[in-house]
Amino acid sequence: QDEVTLRWGHYLPNSPFLEVEQNFAKKIAERTDGKVKIEITYAGGLGKGNELMTLAGRGAIDMASIVPGYYADQLLFIRAFQIPFVFDTPAEAMTLSRNSFAEIPAFSEELDKFNVKFLFHQPLGQYYLTGPDENCDTVAGLKDKKIRSFGADIPKLHAAVGAVPVSIGVGDIYEALQRGTLDYSFINPGNIVTNRFYEPGKFSCGPVMAITGHLITIGKRAWDKLTPETQAIFMEEAKVSQQAYLDWIDAFESKAVEDIQANGGVVKPFPDAELAKWKDMAPDLLGDWVKDMEGRGLGDEAQKVYDQWHAWLGR
Amino acid sequence: MVLFSGILRRLALTILLIGGVGTMAAMFLGTIEVVGTQILHTPVPGALELTESTMVLIVFGALCYAQIRRSHIRVELIYTNMGPRVRAGMDVFADLCGLVFFCLLLWQAYNEALYSLQIGEATVGLIRFPLYPARIILAVGTAMLILQLCLDLITDIRRIIDGSEIVLAEDYDPTRPQGTD
Amino acid sequence: MLDPATTGIIVGILLLLFLAVGVHIGVALGLGGILGMYLAIGPDAAWAQLATIPFSTTNEFTLAVIPLFILMGSLATTAGITTDLYKAAYNWLGHLRGGLAIATTLASAAFGAACGSTVVNAAVFTRMALPEMTKFGYDKRLSAGCIAASGTLASLIPPSILMVIYAVITEQSIAVLLMAGLVPGILSAAVFVVGIYIWALRRPDMAPTLDTRPPARERYRSLYGVWGIIFLFTLVIGGIYTGFFVPTYAGAVGAFGAFLIVLAKGRFTGKSMVETFKDAGVTTSVIFIIVIGGILFARFLTYTGLIADISTILLSWDLNPYLYLLAFAVVYLILGMLIEPIAIMVMTLPVMFPILTGVGFDPIWLGVISIKLAEISLMTPPVGLNVYVVRSASPIPLTLEEVFSGVMPFVLMDVITLGLLIAFPAIVTFLPELMR
Numbered sequence: 001q002d003e004v005t006l007r008w009g010h011y012l013p014n015s016p017f018l019e020v021e022q023n024f025a026k027k028i029a030e031r032t033d034g035k036v037k038i039e040i041t042y043a044g045g046l047g048k049g050n051e052l053m054t055l056a057g058r059g060a061i062d063m064a065s066i067v068p069g070y071y072a073d074q075l076l077f078i079r080a081f082q083i084p085f086v087f088d089t090p091a092e093a094m095t096l097s098r099n100s101f102a103e104i105p106a107f108s109e110e111l112d113k114f115n116v117k118f119l120f121h122q123p124l125g126q127y128y129l130t131g132p133d134e135n136c137d138t139v140a141g142l143k144d145k146k147i148r149s150f151g152a153d154i155p156k157l158h159a160a161v162g163a164v165p166v167s168i169g170v171g172d173i174y175e176a177l178q179r180g181t182l183d184y185s186f187i188n189p190g191n192i193v194t195n196r197f198y199e200p201g202k203f204s205c206g207p208v209m210a211i212t213g214h215l216i217t218i219g220k221r222a223w224d225k226l227t228p229e230t231q232a233i234f235m236e237e238a239k240v241s242q243q244a245y246l247d248w249i250d251a252f253e254s255k256a257v258e259d260i261q262a263n264g265g266v267v268k269p270f271p272d273a274e275l276a277k278w279k280d281m282a283p284d285l286l287g288d289w290v291k292d293m294e295g296r297g298l299g300d301e302a303q304k305v306y307d308q309w310h311a312w313l314g315r
Numbered sequence: 316m317v318l319f320s321g322i323l324r325r326l327a328l329t330i331l332l333i334g335g336v337g338t339m340a341a342m343f344l345g346t347i348e349v350v351g352t353q354i355l356h357t358p359v360p361g362a363l364e365l366t367e368s369t370m371v372l373i374v375f376g377a378l379c380y381a382q383i384r385r386s387h388i389r390v391e392l393i394y395t396n397m398g399p400r401v402r403a404g405m406d407v408f409a410d411l412c413g414l415v416f417f418c419l420l421l422w423q424a425y426n427e428a429l430y431s432l433q434i435g436e437a438t439v440g441l442i443r444f445p446l447y448p449a450r451i452i453l454a455v456g457t458a459m460l461i462l463q464l465c466l467d468l469i470t471d472i473r474r475i476i477d478g479s480e481i482v483l484a485e486d487y488d489p490t491r492p493q494g495t496d
Numbered sequence: 497m498l499d500p501a502t503t504g505i506i507v508g509i510l511l512l513l514f515l516a517v518g519v520h521i522g523v524a525l526g527l528g529g530i531l532g533m534y535l536a537i538g539p540d541a542a543w544a545q546l547a548t549i550p551f552s553t554t555n556e557f558t559l560a561v562i563p564l565f566i567l568m569g570s571l572a573t574t575a576g577i578t579t580d581l582y583k584a585a586y587n588w589l590g591h592l593r594g595g596l597a598i599a600t601t602l603a604s605a606a607f608g609a610a611c612g613s614t615v616v617n618a619a620v621f622t623r624m625a626l627p628e629m630t631k632f633g634y635d636k637r638l639s640a641g642c643i644a645a646s647g648t649l650a651s652l653i654p655p656s657i658l659m660v661i662y663a664v665i666t667e668q669s670i671a672v673l674l675m676a677g678l679v680p681g682i683l684s685a686a687v688f689v690v691g692i693y694i695w696a697l698r699r700p701d702m703a704p705t706l707d708t709r710p711p712a713r714e715r716y717r718s719l720y721g722v723w724g725i726i727f728l729f730t731l732v733i734g735g736i737y738t739g740f741f742v743p744t745y746a747g748a749v750g751a752f753g754a755f756l757i758v759l760a761k762g763r764f765t766g767k768s769m770v771e772t773f774k775d776a777g778v779t780t781s782v783i784f785i786i787v788i789g790g791i792l793f794a795r796f797l798t799y800t801g802l803i804a805d806i807s808t809i810l811l812s813w814d815l816n817p818y819l820y821l822l823a824f825a826v827v828y829l830i831l832g833m834l835i836e837p838i839a840i841m842v843m844t845l846p847v848m849f850p851i852l853t854g855v856g857f858d859p860i861w862l863g864v865i866s867i868k869l870a871e872i873s874l875m876t877p878p879v880g881l882n883v884y885v886v887r888s889a890s891p892i893p894l895t896l897e898e899v900f901s902g903v904m905p906f907v908l909m910d911v912i913t914l915g916l917l918i919a920f921p922a923i924v925t926f927l928p929e930l931m932r
């Protein structure tokens with residue numbers, strides 16, 4: 001393997017959230033005796049979230065962390081990993097991701113079209129409702145409440161229980177909770193701690209939902225510069241990282257829940273019966289996705305994914 | 316050439332007004348969104364995403380018209396202290412640099428617009444608005460700017476020869492200022 | 497492929513050359529960035545970045561507030577708010593020593609609450625106040641200097657385009673930054689007023705006292721015209737302060753408020769709207785071409801790693817924090833002699849911001865200091881954008897030298913304000929802290 005430095009464009013700022021991805025870069029350098037160096041550029045320095053896939057595919061950067069939500073018309077299958085109420089836990093989501101990329105060609109094929117290759121998936125912590133009012137643990141209590149929302153599917157989830165989905169950026173949530181512009185934020189414990197949302201919103205109810213995060217990918221041009229041995233190291237480490245990420249997220253999020261409580265926040269479980277009620281009220285979002293795919297001429301493939309996922313999940 | 320620049324000015328104004336109407340739409344939509352969310356508890360689906368996209372319309376819609384008014388900002392340190400012929404020469408160089416930059420930009424923007432149209436790219440939200448019109452305006456606005464830069468190049472080369480000053484379009488009203496920051 | 501340092505030097509020299517011969521700033525930065533990426537990374541990087549940046553920059557919710565703030569200023573101008581403000585200030589303060597200049601300063605500061613652009617502010621008041629002051633025997637230098645200087649207040653008093661750009665580059669809360677500028681903006685105006693008063697006392701020949709004063713009825717009637725700006729101020733600043741809406745929607749609501757005033761004053765015609773769109777469109781376009789070019793250039797710098805290297809080296813010296821701040825101010829003011837503020841921020845903040853926050857300066861306070869430095873650079877020769885604007889918008893003959901000599905005392909006053917903001921950071925931080 002010749003010496004090569006790979007540029008990894010990340011949309012997130014450098015933070016403890018990215019420990020596993022940073023370890024991946026370190027491990028690659030170690031195992032290639034420093035021949036392959038990976039430099040991560042954070043906070044959109046080399047491209048914003050909605051540019052990174054194009055940039056990696058065209059060889060402007062070598063690796064990218066891709067958020068499927070930015071590419072809703074390109075990553076038609078992968079988008080399904082971010083549909084709410086499909087998975088109950090991050091572990092379920094990660095298992096499905098691993099199986100899908102291994103056994104259903106449609107998933108990696110749509111990345112092929114953009115000249116990028118899948119390495120591993122980021123799990124996200126489960127979502128909690130956080131706000132100043134303690135009644136966040138019943139479906140009835142959420143009626144008419146303004147809840148922070150994003151993307152195409154989560155608003156449907158909120159609307160299903162008569163809540164008002166509000167699209168605002170993470171940076172605006174703190175003030176919005178404090179001023180009552182927002183009744184509840186909808187985010188994972190790690191973010192609640194980082195942004196101190198427990199200050200304006202004492203009560204956190206959850207977990208309510210699990211979806212997956214971004215994809216860690218490598219551009220095909222960069223990939224082809226690696227020898228088969230190095231490529232094998234990448235794939236091995238990717239597998240290790242995906243599992244490490246899952247273990248890490250569970251530990252990290254449990255710690256975050258403790259931190260919320262240590263800082264005076266109150267974490268209330270969202271009862272199973274209430275969650276079941278919510279799921280009944282919500283539309284079949286994965287089914288809606290199949291319908292949308294029919295309109296794009298991909299109905300059969302999507303239906304196969306739908307059936308396979310239900311089989312894997314045992315539902 | 317006079318006829319051509321007249322037609323181009325009309326087109327530039329038209330596309331600028333599309334951007335203006337787009338910004339007004341963002342203004343109404345944002346206001347309705349605030350009233351809807353805060354007072355009526357019913358937000359406007361897709362308000363945020365549509366607001367983003369109107370910005371493309373105003374920036375690239377007004378691009379050509381800004382050049383017609385020669386409003387793009389430059390460092391005038393040396394420029395203002397030169398005679399008319401040297402200034403015309405500097406303008407020619409600025410026109411050529413602008414042509415290179417915006418031709419490259421158009422080349423890329425054209426491909427992006429074409430691809431966006433093929434996949435029916437749309438905003439992400441409860442309602443999905445198509446994104447390709449914004450991408451097309453980006454390419455069309457840039458293309459019109461390139462035509463205007465060609466006209467300006469001819470004018471500025473003439474100015475080197477006859478030493479005359481820039482004459483701005485007759486509808487320029489200096490009491491209505493523009494500028495940066 | 498060339499090594500980063502060599503490419504950096506080539507592109508740096510070329511950029512200076514382009515800027516010197518008058519290539520448009522956005523084009524010069526953009527071409528520099530593309531060439532740099534082409535040489536240091538390769539054509540793929542250059543073309544792909546050029547493909548994604550223009551759309552992603554103009555299709556971004558946080559930046560979408562800028563066109564709306566600009567539209568708000570244009571609509572407010574169309575509504576005639578400036579004329580009303582000036583009339584009221586003139587009726588109440590005109591008879592004082594230096595009163596006309598003080599009236600202009602205060603009216604201009606008040607219009608800053610509707611207008612985010614210093615250049616627009618300066619141009620509007622040049623047309624309106626300069627002939628008036630000249631008619632009453634004010635020295636041209638004092639009049640022009642006062643207009644150019646008080647025009648810059650628009651960028652501290654919210655809404656402010658410069659603040660939004662700072663917030664986006666440094667990833668700070670736009671709402672908090674906008675609020676942080678309010679008190680320093682008012683302080684700057686107060687320092688100007690005191691300065692003008694002292695100036696007029698010492699040189700009564702330059703600012704003669706008016707012997708007539710409008711009758712009380714006329715003075716009170718002119719107050720009626722001020723409702724528009726009070727309405728907009730309450731709407732936008734009140735809305736942001738109470739968190740009733742996020743800044744982008746503040747832009748929408750503010751523009752809508754200005755639109756209502758246009759309707760209320762019976763100024764809504766097809767022609768007036770076309771003129772409004774022309775102003776707002778051209779201003780927005782001109783700003784964003786600079787931002788797009790600036791981002792292309794910044795991406796090139798990020799690729800080369802030069803920014804990270806410079807930061808590491810500077811931080812390793814472990815100097816007194818105020819020396820870093822001084823270095824920042826000097827760099828800013830030197831660049832400010834040549835380039836306009838948006839381009840300066842896009843070029844310097846990626847390097848300077850991590851260093852200055854790293855040695856312990858508050859990012860919000862730093863934002864206000866950056867804007868204050870930008871305001872000063874809008875007045876300093878040889879390139880002082882506001883000075884140029886006053887000269888070119890002036891209905892009476894005026895040389896650049898006259899405006900520059902008139903604006904110099906105001907630069908001095910601004911340096912005093914800057915000193916106060918550095919000595920007493922609470923002036924900046926107490927209002928945003930109240931929001932928390």
Ligand code: NA
Binds near residue numbers: 608611613652655656
């Ligand atoms: Na302002």
Ligand code: NA
Binds near residue numbers: 873880
């Ligand atoms: Na200057």
